[in-house]
Amino acid sequence: MKPSQIQTVLSEHYGLDAVRQEVLGGESDHNVRIVTADGEEFLLKATKGSTEDVVLRWQTDVLAHLAERVPQVPVSRLVPARSGDSLVAYGPYVVRLLTWLPGTLFAEVPHHPPALLTELGQVAGRLTLALADLPVRDGITSHHWDVRRARDAIETGLPFVTNENDRGNVARVLSWFDRCAGEFGELPAGVVHHDINDFNVLAEPGDGGEWRLSGVLDVGDALHTIRVAEVAIAVAYAMLRKEDPLAAAVAVVAGFHSVVPLTESELAVIFPLAAARLCVNATTWTRRTAEAEDGYGRARMRHTWPAVARIVRIHPALAEAAFRAACGFSRPESPRPRADSAVVSGPLTEIDLTPASDLYDGLDWTEPHAVARATGARGFSRHLSASLLAAEPRSGAAETVQLGIRLFLPEGEPLRAPLAAKVERTGEQLVLRHQDFWSIWWGVDSPLGTGERAEPGAILGKAGADVQVQVVTAPAFVAEPPPRHVRPADVPLWTILSPDPAALLGAAPAGSARRDVHDIVSVRRSRFARSQRAYYRRPMNLVRGRGVWLYDEDGFGYLDAINNVTHVGHAEPRVSAAAARQLAKLNTNSRFVYEGIAAYAERLCATLPDPLEVAFLVCTGSEANDLALRIARQVTGRTDVLVLDGAYHGNTTAVTGISPNRYKGPGGTGAPPTTHEVVRPDRYRGPYGYDDPDAGARYAADVAAVVAGLDSPPAAFIAESLMGTAGTIMLPDGYLPAAFSAVRAAGGLCISDEVQVGVGRLGSAFWGFETHGVVPDIVTMGKPLGNGHPIAAVVTTREIADAFDTGMKYFNTFGGNPVSCAIGQTVLDIVQGDGLQEHAADVGAYFLRTLHELRERHAVVGDVRGQGLYLGIELVRDGREPATAEAMAVAEAMKDRGVIVYPTGVHDNVLKIKPPMVFDREHVTRFAETLDAVLLSLR
Ligand SMILES: Cc1ncc(COP(=O)(O)O)c(C=O)c1O
Known part of the structure; x- marks a missing residue:
């Protein structure tokens, strides 16, 4: 019908004036949303046919019955025309006007929490109860979508299905259907709505933001049939777009059962009928779109084929058991297998x-x-x-x-x-x-x-x-x-x-003594201080790692995008073998003389430019920074230190005092008087942005200004070459050279903290400071050196090392022990021998490009940045407001989809990416696809 014709009908028969008409989709009716001058909304349905049409009269009966019996259930109501009848003849059409129901189509509700699915089941149950005693009009017997006739409907569409997998899946569902079709005669029957699909149900967010059902549309398929058809159809569409279709089905069945108690026989057929209904949907719309291009049809089946593929993996007996459990039916007595004769000779x-x-x-x-x-x-x-x-x-x-x-x-x-x-x-x-x-x-x-x-x-x-x-x-x-x-x-x-x-x-399993994740979490709670937090609200119990993958007790794999400690890959066999060999030979402390320490010290120093040539081998990055601080203070005879705002340098008392990330964070008590912050050179949030070619010099001018403002000159300036915990902050070009000059001009020493970013991770250089063209006075390093074994180091110049020797001994019980040295050597062998630095450059560049593409598609991604395999994704809302809660939600959802990434940064809104260096392009693709899906699902 043309808009002008609609306007005519509205004014002549209903006394209404439409200021807006919006054509909606529909299988057989022409559906139009009408908005009147008073702001009232209606749904106008124009159907080819006559007002005596039995189907249209039947729909009128159903709507009137529902209005009377369940006025509280939000079903659209027929609006009578001036004549008093609710069917109006207009040319070849019959026009009906219905009340408009508010809400979003169920298919477009971003996610369906279990409570909403249960409510869907309950509403389906209420409709079924209300319609049970409605007398059926003569002539209303069956139609294409009648679930009892699913085989016939599927067979008319199947010739148009060309994909072999789809055909195989349909065949399996048909075998399920055939096995239950013989039962239909025994099942309770009644009139049902028969089309509680995701385009016929509306939902709205309630006051607390939780989605509630707000409407049920379209009684066009109402039929006297098996009562269970109602819940089976609701289940079918509730399973669409679900990663766990069975869980969705269980929620709907439980809701329905709470209103209409289902029998055991009904529970047995729900899943096969639901699967069959989806196959009817998929094959029907495949046929119709093949016969005539149909955008509505494509939309209707877009999610159906993938859902059918997922659903055929669920055994109907499992679905039945799940429904029985949800509806409180007792579990059947389980037989106890035994053997009268041995299956194999000899013990197993x-x-x-x-x-x-x-x-x-x-x-x-x-x-x-x-x-x-x-x-x-x-x-x-x-x-x-x-x-x-x-x-x-x-x-x-x-x-x-x-x-x-x-x-x-x-x-x-x-x-x-x-x-x-x-x-x-x-x-x-x-x-x-x-x-x-x-x-x-x-x-x-x-x-x-x-x-x-x-x-x-x-x-x-x-x-x-x-x-x-x-x-x-x-x-x-x-x-x-x-x-x-x-x-x-x-x-x-x-x-x-x-x-x-x-x-x-004859296979008797031994007892199992392993703890599960709940047990471990509860022991952590009782035996650890609360300040020792675990990752994730619902953590997993990790039991193994290999390469870029971690595995939990359930056999779920997690692509690891954050463990830069296991630099050459989890459980690298060469590293484990080196550790085991040396542990079986000799392990002692570095006051004894053994070859491994000489070899490792030479090897490590060879990775650094002159004049960095003297090493202290320690165990952690914190210890390395603590020692570096001690050296700088002793050698210069000064105490004041400059740090970058937002930085983290470790956990000892001294380095907590040069870590604004801690002393300014939750529970922090502020900077010690000897610590002086310089502005974090953050070009996304700071005063000088990416578009400022002089950003490096401008941020460095702040370093000079802080130095100039000190009461006494500084002992040291400490900086990472790319700030890690602060949120992947890339220092702008020219920043470090100018900052180092300002500090050195005042007689201070420059310390590079390479704990996070060193050992080839940044791709273009082995050490991060090399990417800035500077040579520090002291370098500290840790995390990646031992691939998970605690190895850290301070490397400095001969002159500084000598000046540190005042006669006081420096002893470290574990630092540089033979096992650590053997491991350290092997890690360097692998990084250099396997070309991991070059690999980081290549994969990192690809990763960054991929993330930039993702940023184009998601407003929540404010910035992506980084270098080599040290990257960050900054999440924001409303412009640049840090999306802290969203970042945590993304991390949790990524974990649930098998990818490990975690928020960090001053606002905890930057997803840090620093995977083992064997991360490949295929892993980048998996990461990006998962993040894309998660960001879509959280919209
Ligand atoms: C830049 C930086 N320095 C030092 C440390 C401290 O290292 P560790 O935890 O090995 O003591 C860290 C730890 O995250 C760090 O990120």
């Missing part, structure tokens, strides 16, 4: 496949058969334990827990039936029926055929390369076996569905 020992297992130390477990070769044993791994062999980046979908027991046996070894059995399935899995449960055998080459019987001790077949045995209690697993690995979150449900096969296999 337990092989620990969990991520913490010693088995993987020094082993590339991703190499096929590496574990089997390494154990060489006949063994078994424990049921429902996380396996590093199944490790995946953390996500709601990652399946890292082994379901059942894996057997490690020589290939070809015969396996025998533990109990009397009937073969119910052969092929990829051998499925045996026992008296009160089934056993499922993967990787067994069996001569048995379906229907055959096997007595205890009879040969089942020969072991293949990868044998796994499961026990299940539900017949649903015969038609479709369970997965070999499951999500850690589903372990409680699988415990019900799949008992431990250990007794069946």
Whole structure:
């Protein structure tokens, strides 16, 4: 209908004058939002047909019934025309006017918290209750979207689906559907809305910001059918765009059940019906868009195919168990597997496949058969334990827990039936029926055929390369076996569905004494001071690292973007081997004479320019800075020190006093009288920006001014070459040379703190100060030197070192011990031998470019900066206000998606990026994609 025709209908039949018309999408109706001069809003529906059309009259019945029965449920109401009827004939159209409901389409609500999904289920339940006794008009029997006819609907669309994966997924859903279709006649029936989809539901944020349901639209599909159709359809669309579709489904079912108690038979069909409904949606709109380009159709199915792909991975029996648990149904009695005869001859020992297992130390477990070769044993791994062999980046979908027991046996070894059995399935899995449960055998080459019987001790077949045995209690697993690995979150449900096969296999697991994350956190609380904070509100229990990846107890992998200490990669095998070799030979203190210390001191000093040639080997960066401060004060005979505002230099009493990041931060008591701050040369927030070519000189002028203002000249100026904890602050060109000159002119020493950024990280130079063309008097270094082993150092000139020798001994119990020196040597060998500095330059430049692209797309990204593999992403809101809470939320969400990054900076709003130097371009891509998704989800 044209706008002018709409205007005519409105004024003639409703006495309304539209000042605005907005055409909305719709499957068959022409839907228009109307705004009148008084600011009233309506939904106008124009449908081709006659006012006697039974479908339109039926919709009128449904709306009137709902208005009467559940006035509190926000469903649009029909507005009668002047004639009193609510259907108006206009040319070939029937026009209806409905009240306008406020809110955002459910599909466009940024995230659906469990409470909102539960409310969705409750509203669906209320509609179902209200409609239960509505008499059905003659002629209203079924339509394309009728869930009972999903197979027919899917089959008409399937020929248009060309993607083989999609076709396979639909076939699987159809097999689920077929298995439950025979039950429909037995299920409770009634009239239902039948279309609680994410374009038909509206939500609005409440006073506290939490989203509440604000409307249900479109009764066009209302039907007398199985009552469970209502909740199945709501579940279907609630699963769209969800990383954990089952959790969303559970919330909706629980809500519905709280209003309309569901029967056990209904619970069993919800998931197959919901999946079938999504397949109807996907295939129907694929067909319709193929037949005629249809933007509405594309929008309707955009998220459906990906959701179907995710949903087919969920076993319907698992979904049913989840719904039963959510609705308070009792768990079925679990049979206890036992064996009348041994499956294999000889004992089996337990092989620990969990991520913490010693088995993987020094082993590339991703190499096929590496574990089997390494154990060489006949063994078994424990049921429902996380396996590093199944490790995946953390996500709601990652399946890292082994379901059942894996057997490690020589290939070809015969396996025998533990109990009397009937073969119910052969092929990829051998499925045996026992008296009160089934056993499922993967990787067994069996001569048995379906229907055959096997007595205890009879040969089942020969072991293949990868044998796994499961026990299940539900017949649903015969038609479709369970997965070999499951999500850690589903372990409680699988415990019900799949008992431990250990007794069946004669494989007795030893007790397990490992602490879990809750235990560890609680001990940290009781045994540590609160000031020793842990990362993350919901931390993970890390049990292993390798390269750029960290792994937790559940087998979730985390891409590590912040550990610059493990410079050459987590658990680098060459470093571990060097440490183990030296630890097995000799470890003592540096007052004894041994070769390693000479070799390391020479090697370390060779990385520095003249005249930096004398080393003190210590254990931490704090200790290094503490010593540097002591040297500077003693050598100059002065006490005052200049520091950059925002800097952090360590945790001893002395260096806390030169760390504005601490003494000005929470709990800080201010600067000691001998500490003098200079302006942080921050070109994003400071007075001189990126566009000022003289920013370096201007910020350095402040150093000169502070020096000039001192009562007595300074002992030292200390600065990082790129400020780390202050928030990845890049010192502008010319800053350090001018600052050093001003300090030296006053007789002070210049200290470069390379603890964070040294050892090739900045890419263009081995040490950060070299990127500024200066040579300091004292250099301090730490974190990366030992790849996690505590090695730190102070390197200075012969002249300064000699002046420090007043006769007082300097002794460090651990600094420079033989093990540290062996590790330090190996780290330098790897950095230089593997070209990691050049790698940092290359990957870092790519990383920075990638982050700049991301910045274009997200207003919350205020600035990206850095050099080599030391980068920062500054998050802001409303211009440049620091987005501190958002930065923490991003870090938490990134962690939940398997990427570790954390806020730092003066305002804790800069995401620091300083990964192990083996971070590659593919890791950059993963990081950027995850950050992009997280920033979108938090909008
Ligand atoms: C620049 C800088 N200097 C010194 C330190 C202190 O090093 P450590 O923690 O090894 O004592 C740190 C630690 O983060 C640092 O960032």
